[in-house]
Amino acid sequence: MVNNQEKFLELVDKNPESIFCYHNLHNVEEQNSFSKHTHNKGQLSYVEGGTLQVETDEKIYFVPGNHYIWIPKGVAHSIYSNSKEVLIRTLYIPIKQDEVEYYSNVGVYPANDLLLQLLLHTKDWTGDIEESNRKLYPIVQSIKVLLPDFSKKPINFTIPKIQNEKLNEVSIFLNNNLDKNIMLSELANKFNINERSLHRLFKKDINISFIKFFTIIRMYKAIDYLSQKKYSISEIASKVGYSSIPTFSNTFYKVIGKRPSDYQRGAEILK
CATH class of the missing domain: 2.60.120.280 (Regulatory protein AraC)
Structure with missing residues (x-):
């Protein structure tokens, strides 16, 4: 390669x-x-x-x-x-x-x-x-x-690049478990780090909280599923850890700026 x-x-x-x-x-x-x-x-x-x-x-x-x-x-x-x-x-x-x-x-x-x-x-x-x-x-x-x-209006589809080795391990784990409801305390216990220290590590290394980071990568994965056109909105919600479709839709809207159904329709129109 x-x-x-x-x-x-x-x-x-x-x-x-x-x-x-x-x-x-x-x-x-x-x-x-x-x-x-x-x-x-x-x-x-x-x-x-x-x-x-x-x-x-x-x-x-x-x-x-x-x-x-x-x-x-x-x-x-x-x-x-x-x-x-x-x-x-x-x-x-x-x-x-x-x-x-x-x-x-x-x-x-x-x-x-x-x-x-x-x-x-x-x-x-x-x-x-x-x-x-x-x-x-x-x-x-x-x-x-x-x-x-x-190109007057860039879309903020970005996350800071993780520099800390321990936080990178945490990020990989989260990306592999987007369908699970993971608490910061559980994450700290799994990686043998103090909960408060892990919270500070997120803020210091990438300047966003654990909750915001986990939400963003879930929504980005939801876009990936939407683009595949193989899953219903409810299936996608479940795949990224949401049991409530309205909660998933509202969160998607806050991060992406569109409802999941609107995003999917827009993609089909442009293709």
């Missing part, structure tokens, strides 16, 4: 002036589909199906279906997906030093209709698209020029 990744990145940066186009890049059978790397072009990745997670040195960005992420050139990141079905449409775009500030910030955004249609025009393209290509280049260049206008 590493050798293939290195060869691919060489192709991306080989022509510094081209916009490099690639689709369905990520091998969904591997949880960690693209290890930490950088490139000399900015990256626009639109998630057409499934969900994607992008990890930088500071944060983990969660990219649900029908959203896209912009990653500036030179920003180290890894990409992975737990979804069994995920399609990524990616453009690697050269950015000049004097171009607008937007291109220097990582962000996750919902795709509007115009961006979606422009991206769908690229679905059969692959490799370098150069300015001399009068048929294809104007479309990908339009995407680059319009991105700052498309």
Whole structure:
């Protein structure tokens, strides 16, 4: 995988002036589909199906279906997906030093209709698209020029990257037990740490409480289940630890900004 990744990145940066186009890049059978790397072009990745997670040195960005992420050139990141079905449409775009500030910030955004249609025009393209290509280049260049206008309202689908080794073990355990109602006291006992100390560790390392962290990762997993279109709302609620559908729906709304049913309908309309 590493050798293939290195060869691919060489192709991306080989022509510094081209916009490099690639689709369905990520091998969904591997949880960690693209290890930490950088490139000399900015990256626009639109998630057409499934969900994607992008990890930088500071944060983990969660990219649900029908959203896209912009990653500036030179920003180290890894990409992975737990979804069994995920399609990524990616453009690697050269950015000049004097171009607008937007291109220097990582962000996750919902795709509007115009961006979606422009991206769908690229679905059969692959490799370098150069300015001399009068048929294809104007479309990908339009995407680059319009991105700052498309991307005025980033979605806060992020969690801070955990630095503490013990807290990382706790996080892995929580991610593997999202369907269980776990109390902070139980968690502290399992990992042989004082409850108050564990509470302070969450606040110190990622600046959010245990309850908020557990709620966020549950809701992000709920989005993953919604995108699969295999489960009812009640089944998804149960899978992420909620016995009450109204409570699940209200919590989802507080974190995501939409009701689960509205989110699912919106995804189907955009696809």
